[in-house]
Amino acid sequence: MTSAKHFFNWFKEAGRGHLTTFLAWGAFCIYGMIKAAGLNFNVYTYTGIGSTELLYICAGLGAAIGFLEFFYLLQPKKLDFYYSLPVRKGYIFWSRYLHGLFHFLLPLSLVLSILSIYQSSMDSAFSFYILSYPAKSMFVCLMIFLLFYHIVICSVILCGNMVASLLLSVGFLSYFQLLLNYVFLPLITNCFQTYYRSPLLESLLAHLVPIQLCQILCGTQLFDKEQILSYTPKADIILGILVWNTVLFLIMTMGQKRRKPEMIGRIFTFGIAERIVQILLTFLGGLLCGAFLLDIMHLTPANFLLWGIVFFSSSIIACALIHFLLEWLVQESHRVLLRRKAQPFLTAFAVLITGFLFLACAPVYDTYFPESQKVSALSISVAGLDMDGDTYSQILYGDSYPTEQQLKQYCFTEDAKALGMSWISSVIESNRQVSIDGQFLSKDSAYTTVTICYHMEHGQKYYRVYPLSKEMFAAFASVYESDEYKKAAYPASSPTYLADTGKDLFTWSDGVSKLPLKLSAEDKQNLLRAYAADIQQLKMQSLTQTVPAGILSITSQQTGYVQELPIYPFFTQTCSLLTDFGTDTDKTIADYPIASIEIHSSYAVPADSSGGTIHHFYETPEEIEKWKYSLVPETFDIQPLLTPLTQEGRVKIENTETTSYNEIKCRLK
Structure with missing residues (x-):
């Protein structure tokens, strides 16, 4: 009973400054008012999961409340006073821990509950998620808050001054980002010739980088309303943030028990923390230096000897310099700069082994072919x-x-x-x-x-x-x-793809004008059967001969979706039917009355410079006659590898009925 009373008294003591209360309640009240106002204009406003603003508020409050509650650990006078009192130091620590957590959870739960009730009164679709959405949002926000809360508390416990604590917090947040994105990824792209993307690397980034982990957990990558409201984070993401919070919680628990007040003022309060940080920073710095030099020198494993000399020498030098710099920063009068002589060599050896593994795995990676x-x-x-x-x-x-x-x-x-x-x-x-x-x-x-x-x-x-x-x-x-x-390239050739097209709109386009086709349901089915037969006989080599004669567009009556079918001159069955229906499949842009032609030619210019394009205009009948047979509507540029088209341009075509001009984008054969 006495212990509980002491704990409650220290809980009240933690709130005497009111900064934590003011910060948390102020942030959530402002957030709630802004979101409530947003709901009046747009029901696609997300108050929990899917809200980037809420993610930043939870992360920011986790960091800010962590420093506010545990700043006393960096103040020698206050710490001496607290520890001189007849109370366990664990009471002081955990009362502040729960005080910060309480003043985050209370305004969070109230604001999200009120916003959910308010949104359900305005948005009938939200009513189905009135319980699940705020509950999942509270869990996600709590996990994000705890992650940043624990990071800051661990940093304050492991360090003896404010600057070191801030830097260590940044290290927790960015170390794996630097290692994976700026070391491993450049080395992979440098060594592995067939690299496109790696699901393993993407998974490591998602689970080891706190910011990315929180973004995925909060669903900020989603945009569809139904997906956001029904979103439940994947089990591996939940497990990832639970592992982060558990590991940090264990470090925090063990650290607060063994932390000595006389270590305040130093960079680190634990020798083991100092050594681990030195090793990790030296390892990262050595790899960063090697990867950076390889990148700017454009070296590949083809130049094996030079690649090895540059990477290994730069990494070893960087490891040694970083180690001695860190030793100089943390050394005291009774310490020797060259202590831990084996540590930089062991770290450099780990860097060399890492580089060698990338080189050794490259041939296996590039020639990988599964059964x-x-x-x-x-x-x-x-x-x-x-x-x-x-x-x-x-x-x-x-x-x-x-x-x-x-x-x-x-x-x-x-x-x-x-x-x-x-x-x-x-x-x-x-x-x-x-x-x-x-x-x-x-x-x-x-x-x-x-x-x-x-x-x-x-x-x-x-x-x-x-x-x-x-x-x-x-x-x-x-x-x-x-x-x-x-079937994948030409899905309309599949009999079941378009289903019933009897009431769909069929339109023929020659790249200049569009002509609706007045066809019966039977005619439409016959046309699609002819198209499927032509696709069945299609050879890839045939696509190198010419561009499409036109585009047959099918607009669905039910969905409004437009399916475009390229029709080539060698689609004999389709072209024959279209001709029978009164469509001129041989008509090209050259058969229209062309008023002028504009051709663009490009040339190289220095970076960050304007220009690079010359516009050539052709308006005389002789010039138009020379160029018009080389023109292809831009919409027909659908096989740039098989039928490459060159320069871009524009064509003005005269409409004799309205005495106006149509401007058509085109390419040159």
Whole structure:
């Protein structure tokens, strides 16, 4: 009973400053008022999970309350006074811990509950989540708060002054980010020629970097309202933040028991903490220095000797310098600068082993090819194939989004998978044969690249990207012409894809004008059957001959979704039917009355400079006659690898009925 009374008294003592109360209640009250006002204008306002603002408030309060509650551990006079009283120091510590936690949970639960009730009165869709959404939001906010709360408390316990505590808190938050993103990732891209992405590396970033872990836990990566309201973090994410909080809690518990008041003022209050921080910083600094030099010198394992000299020498020097710098910072008058002589050498050895492992694993990684029976599905994306010119340009400039979309679309489990595995095997073997000093065909000199994702039986995914020569790409025809690939590339050729199209709108476009087709339900079915038959006979080599004659658009009556079908001149059955329906499939942009042509030519300019484009205008009949047969509407630039088009331009076409002009974007053959 006496112990409980002492504890409660110290709990009240912790609140005498009122800063924690003012900060927590003030932040949540302001947040609640802003969100309530936002709900009056937009019911797509998220008050819990999905709210980036709430994430930052919880993280900020965790850090701020941690420093406010436990700043006394860095104040010698206050600490001496507290410890001189007839009370256990554990009472003081845990009463402050619970005081900070209490003044976070109380305003959080009240504000989220009020906002949920208010939102349910305005948004009927939210009524189904009135209990689950705020409950899950409170749990997520508590986990985020505790993570930053524990980080700050551990930093204050392990360090003896404010500056060191702040730096250690930053270290907790950013160490794995630096190690994975700025050391391991550059080394992977430098050593592994076929690297595209690594689910393992992405998982480590998601679980070991506190900021990313909190963002995923809070669902800030989601945008759809239904997904956000029903969002439940995955078990591995919940386990990750529980492990973080548990480990930090154990460090905090053991540290507060053994922390000595006389260590206040020093950088570290524990020798073991000092040594661990030295080792981790030295290891990180050595790897950072080596990876940075390799990057700016553009060295690859092809220059094995130079690569090894630069990486190993720079890493060893960096490890030694960082170690002695840290020793100088923490040393006292009775300490020797060159103590722990073996530590920098052992750390440098660990850095060298890490670099050697990347080098040693590179050949195994680049030539990895799983057994076909262990692959449940195969995704393929060939840069420049079955995509428009703008999308291809995005890939060339490093945008991975189009590739990710293609990997989802072109995922095979049947005949295309078997043919694809055989083709990839030949690509790897061909790259081995043309390799120089173990280096595959350079991506800069390659005709194009192919990105592969092996979907394994147990759910693992392995990504690779291979450079392709023209011969390797031509061999892809066997995969392209398979039934499964054509279903993915031309889904409308599947009889069940569009279902009933009897009331859908069919439109023909020659790149300049659009003509609605007045067809019966039977005519539409016959047209789709003819299209499917032409796709069945399609050869990849045929696509190199010409651009489409036009685009057949099918607008769904039910959903409004538009499906575009490219129609090539060699689609004999489809073109024949369209001709019977009164459509001129031979009409091109050259058959229209062209008023003027504008062609753009580009030239290299220095970085951060304007210009780089020259506009050429052609208006005389002779000039128009010369250029008009080379013009292709931009909408027909759908196979930049097979039928590459060059310069961009614009064409002004005269509309004789309205005496106006239509401007059409185009490319040159």
